[in-house]
Amino acid sequence: MSLTLAALIGSITVFVLAIFLGFELISKVPPTLHTPLMSGANAISGITIVGALILLNNNEYTTVDGTSVAQWLAFAALVMATINVVGGFMVTNRMLEMIAGKKKKKGGD
Numbered sequence: 001m002s003l004t005l006a007a008l009i010g011s012i013t014v015f016v017l018a019i020f021l022g023f024e025l026i027s028k029v030p031p032t033l034h035t036p037l038m039s040g041a042n043a044i045s046g047i048t049i050v051g052a053l054i055l056l057n058n059n060e061y062t063t064v065d066g067t068s069v070a071q072w073l074a075f076a077a078l079v080m081a082t083i084n085v086v087g088g089f090m091v092t093n094r095m096l097e098m099i100a101g102k103k104k105k106k107g108g109d
Contacts, residue, residue, distance in 0.1 A: 042088040045081040052078035 055074035
């Protein structure tokens with residue numbers, strides 16, 4: 001599998017457009033919707049983790065020394081997606097504790 005110049009330029013173009021589109025969409029979201037969006041981002045990161053694990057197990061891209069750029073990128077994606085999922089759940093848990101604390105104070109008065 002070889003990467004042609006046209007495919008590389010197309011991939012970089014899609015990547016840059018996705019960055020701009022993502023920034024524009026997230027900057028227009030009101031603060032009350034950030035928690036549901038974080039849950040969606042955690043789901044996407046979970047899919048990234050599954051894809052990275054599949055790619056790490058794939059021997060099609062392995063070179064003579066037993067590793068490849070694709071496997072290194074899959075490992076980096078696995079680490080970053082795992083950090084994102086764990087951090088997202090920690091923040092969500094913290095926000096739920098804050099909401100539960102307000103309900104306890106309101107009910108106890």
